[in-house]
Amino acid sequence: MTDHAPGARQSPLDEGAVAVAPAKPWRTVVWDDPVNLMSYVSFVFRSYFGFTPERADELMLRVHSVGRAVVAEGSREAMELHVEAMHGYGLWATAEPEDQS
Template sequence: MATPQVQPVERQETDEAPESARPWVTIAHNDPINLMTYVVFVFQKEFGYSRDEAEIMMWDMHTKGRVVVTSGARERMEYDASRLHNYGLWATVARQ
């Protein structure tokens, strides 16, 4: 009986990291209810951003509809989203 021949599999190089290696992110979404100054305050108080950083993030959220606030382990991102919910802000968690 002949031994089966195994063909080497060519691997394609991709720029994307494997699904399990990609970090999770907390995304804050724009809403028509909260004032821009309030959003800046929350970003500063809860995540330690400087006023300038928080204002840039707020403008991104306002003009683009959403902004990534934090990234890391899934459990931490869910916690960060719940912190934003406590302030009345709309937030979700997703893979980056």
């Protein structure tokens, strides 16, 4: 027997369910390489991610000057798909947890 009114919905926590913290976000990092032209990297960012030309150039310059740029954040699965796509374009990319630098 329950203490709830008929038809009332029970909270999942009522039955001793364990609350799980949401998964930590991941990010896609594109790395500098000695092969691809800066204009090509910017083109890839515009074409694949839909960045404006200004944002694509900003990220491309970060890749060029700092050696890497975070181009996307989200679930691990989504970031792995982005990494695969970047590899398809010939760019060096990795997925990493948000708390890694």
